[in-house]
Amino acid sequence: MVRRVSAARVRSAAPLFAALGDPTRFGLVARLSADGPGSIASLSAHVDVSRQAVTKHLHVLAEVGLVHDYRDGRERIWELKPKRLSDVHEFLDRIGAQWDEALERLRGFVEGD
Secondary structure, eight states, X not given: OOOOOOHHHHHHHHXXXXXXXXXHHHHHHHHHHHHOOEEHHHHHTTSSXXXXXXXXXXXXXXXXXXXXXXXXXXXXXXXXXXXXXXXXXXXXXXXXXXXXXXXXXXXXXXXXX
């Protein structure tokens, strides 16, 4: 039997999914995941919003622990925090397993098992 996702875990995961729900933020996470750390200039070069908007989006991602920044000379470099993405993956896997189990019970009910 699959362990159910607790209400507390759902509450803690909700801000992560809210942050990833924005297409610009999702794109920034995908870019950092594929290309590694980047400066505001490099991250802004591939989106249709201003550098200031990219900075705001990165701060939202930082608030939920998906990215962090550090100084490299005069630049601020943004980097993905893979542990938080692993948390998202684990959460989705658990929900997927719950759905699979529920669908299997429904199949059994419909087929009379």
